[in-house]
Amino acid sequence: MTVVEHLDELRRRLVISAVAVLLASVVGLVFNQQILDFLVEPYREALRALPAGAAPPGAFQQGLVFSGPAEAFMAVLKIGFVSGFLLALPVILYQTWRFITPGLTSRERRLGIPFVLASMILFAGGVVFGFLVIPRGLSFLLGFGGQNLVPLITADRYLSFLIFLILAFGLSFELPLVLIFLAGARVISSAQLRTWRRYAALGTAIFAAVATPTQDPYTMSIMWVALYLLYEGAILIARLMKR
Numbered sequence: 001m002t003v004v005e006h007l008d009e010l011r012r013r014l015v016i017s018a019v020a021v022l023l024a025s026v027v028g029l030v031f032n033q034q035i036l037d038f039l040v041e042p043y044r045e046a047l048r049a050l051p052a053g054a055a056p057p058g059a060f061q062q063g064l065v066f067s068g069p070a071e072a073f074m075a076v077l078k079i080g081f082v083s084g085f086l087l088a089l090p091v092i093l094y095q096t097w098r099f100i101t102p103g104l105t106s107r108e109r110r111l112g113i114p115f116v117l118a119s120m121i122l123f124a125g126g127v128v129f130g131f132l133v134i135p136r137g138l139s140f141l142l143g144f145g146g147q148n149l150v151p152l153i154t155a156d157r158y159l160s161f162l163i164f165l166i167l168a169f170g171l172s173f174e175l176p177l178v179l180i181f182l183a184g185a186r187v188i189s190s191a192q193l194r195t196w197r198r199y200a201a202l203g204t205a206i207f208a209a210v211a212t213p214t215q216d217p218y219t220m221s222i223m224w225v226a227l228y229l230l231y232e233g234a235i236l237i238a239r240l241m242k243r
Contacts, residue, residue, distance in 0.1 A: 013095040020091040025084025032076050035083055039162060040064060042131065043153065046138035064155040075155040082163055093120070119177055126173030130166045133222045140217075172207065172227055176234035183238040190238035193231070200231045 028035060040063055066072045093116050101112075142151045182188045193200075204227040208220045 010099060013099045017088070017092045017095050020088040021081075021084050023084075024087035025080045027087060028083030029076065029080035031083075032079050035079050036076075039079070039159065042135045042138060042162070043158060045135040046142055047151075049135070049139040050143050064158050065152055066155045071154065071156050075159055078156075078159055078163075090120070115177070115181070119174060122173045122177060123170040126170035127166050129173070129222075129226060130169030134162070134165060169223065172223065173230065175204075175227060176230045176237070179231070179234035180237055183234075190235050193235045193238060197231075201228055204228050204231065 043064065066075065097112060097116060179188070179193065183190065183193075205220075205224045208224040208227060
């Protein structure tokens with residue numbers, strides 16, 4: 001293929017991905033209330049765990065607040081777009097795969113599909129894991145002010161906080177896949193990974209401290225332990241690959 005043909009192929013793949021995101025975003029907008037109920041549940045769970053004096057008044061314990069006329073509208077749009085992107089992610093990955101396939105060898109093509117599937121499973125696992133620990137982290141943060149500082153969280157700030165934290169967990173769970181890829185490419189070996197355990201423990205602890213916007217010790221510790229266990233899993237798989 002010529003350069004122009006490659007660019008035309010890239011444009012076609014981008015258009016298909018954009019249309020998939022647009023259609024999936026429409027689905028997200030249609031079901032925005034159900035999605036919002038699911039996303040707000042960690043906040044409600046955190047409020048229920050607060051002492052009576054540190055919790056907001058009864059009406060505010062049911063959901064989030066908004067401080068501007070357009071904030072609720074923008075929150076719904078954000079929910080629709082983010083959920084649409086996540087729903088369309090398989091299509092985006094497939095279009096990316098179809099674009100790069102012509103430049104791969106037959107062995108690389110065989111390994112590509114398990115690689116993509118593993119990345120999706122690990123990302124989903126990170127998202128689920130994040131949802132499990134977020135309520136405890138929120139409860140710690142919201143209760144830190146005691147009875148003198150009562151939380152009234154706006155929808156925009158909460159959703160931005162939640163999306164960032166979920167992406168941090170999802171992307172961090174891709175660590176073993178990156179290490180296995182480097183081991184398969186003979187850039188590193190399982191023996192080197194074993195000797196780097198101390199640095200891996202320190203590095204994952206620093207990453208967990210930076211990547212978790214809650215900054216509470218509970219969430220940071222959970223992410224650190226999970227990342228280090230994934231590092232050990234990557235060592236095991238690299239040894240099974242004889243790398």
